Amino acid sequence: xxxxxxxxxxxxxxxxxxxxxxxxxxxxxxxxxxxxxxxxxxxxxxxxxxxxxxxxxxxxxxxxxxxxxxxxxxxxxxxxxxxxxxxxxxxxxxxxxxxxxxxxxxxxxxxxxxxxxxxxxxxxxxxxxxxxxxxxxxxxxxxxxxxxxxxxxxxxxxxxxxxxxxxxxxxxxxxxxxxxxxxxxxxxxxxxxxxxxxxxxxxxxxxxxxxxxxxxxxxxxxxxxxxxxxxxxxxxxxxxxxxxx
Ligand SMILES: [Zn+2]
Numbered sequence: 001x002x003x004x005x006x007x008x009x010x011x012x013x014x015x016x017x018x019x020x021x022x023x024x025x026x027x028x029x030x031x032x033x034x035x036x037x038x039x040x041x042x043x044x045x046x047x048x049x050x051x052x053x054x055x056x057x058x059x060x061x062x063x064x065x066x067x068x069x070x071x072x073x074x075x076x077x078x079x080x081x082x083x084x085x086x087x088x089x090x091x092x093x094x095x096x097x098x099x100x101x102x103x104x105x106x107x108x109x110x111x112x113x114x115x116x117x118x119x120x121x122x123x124x125x126x127x128x129x130x131x132x133x134x135x136x137x138x139x140x141x142x143x144x145x146x147x148x149x150x151x152x153x154x155x156x157x158x159x160x161x162x163x164x165x166x167x168x169x170x171x172x173x174x175x176x177x178x179x180x181x182x183x184x185x186x187x188x189x190x191x192x193x194x195x196x197x198x199x200x201x202x203x204x205x206x207x208x209x210x211x212x213x214x215x216x217x218x219x220x221x222x223x224x225x226x227x228x229x230x231x232x233x234x235x236x237x238x239x240x241x242x243x244x245x
Contacts, residue, residue: 006043016042020050024057068111074101076122078173092118123147123167131163131181138204140185154180157187172218179211
């Protein structure tokens with residue numbers, strides 16, 4: 001591997017943290033008092049960890065960069081739809097049988113705005129319905145839910161019982177949308193990823209392990225190089241507490 005050249009951010013923290021972003025950039029967060037030499041030694045010492053993660057990142061295919069031109073593919077509920085433009089204005093339409101996403105004619109900027117607005121509308125409708133259904137059959141009570149534009153996580157659950165889901169979920173197959181919703185609902189009982197949490201998830205979704213693996217695999221191709229349609233990616237962080245070396 002080429003010499004590591006992480007970005008160093010110093011602050012009043014007490015530990016060293018090395019983070020690899022989805023675009024493979026390395027960042028080290030360090031306390032003020034640690035020398036540059038110590039940071040370099042720290043990086044070298046964790047070379048294996050870094051290399052392993054970089055290899056994983058490189059093995060992931062790149063996401064399409066949308067140009068919003070006719071023929072481009074857009075995902076909706078796990079299926080690809082080709083972008084088509086209608087001669088006359090109107091609303092965004094989905095032709096399920098022909099696998100076409102039909103947009104009123106317009107430039108790329110307008111098309112992007114329209115597609116995202118349409119994705120959000122669909123996400124609000126479908127996530128809302130699935131959430132109500134899954135909460136009802138499993139006896140969970142959430143306070144409210146909100147649609148976000150998060151690019152690094154599919155969903156989250158606050159300690160006060162509010163759920164958040166990114167509209168980008170709408171691109172995934174329904175089985176994975178359900179997995180994410182079940183996952184966040186289970187956090188209402190366990191605000192962590194403990195054994196008890198996963199047991200709770202398994203109780204609601206016996207197939208969860210397969211779906212979890214599937215989610216990691218299928219989501220990856222969408223992560224990079226598509227700033228406008230970024231899919232959530234995991235940031236890998238290695239934290240060494242009180243590393244004084
Ligand atoms: Zn979780």
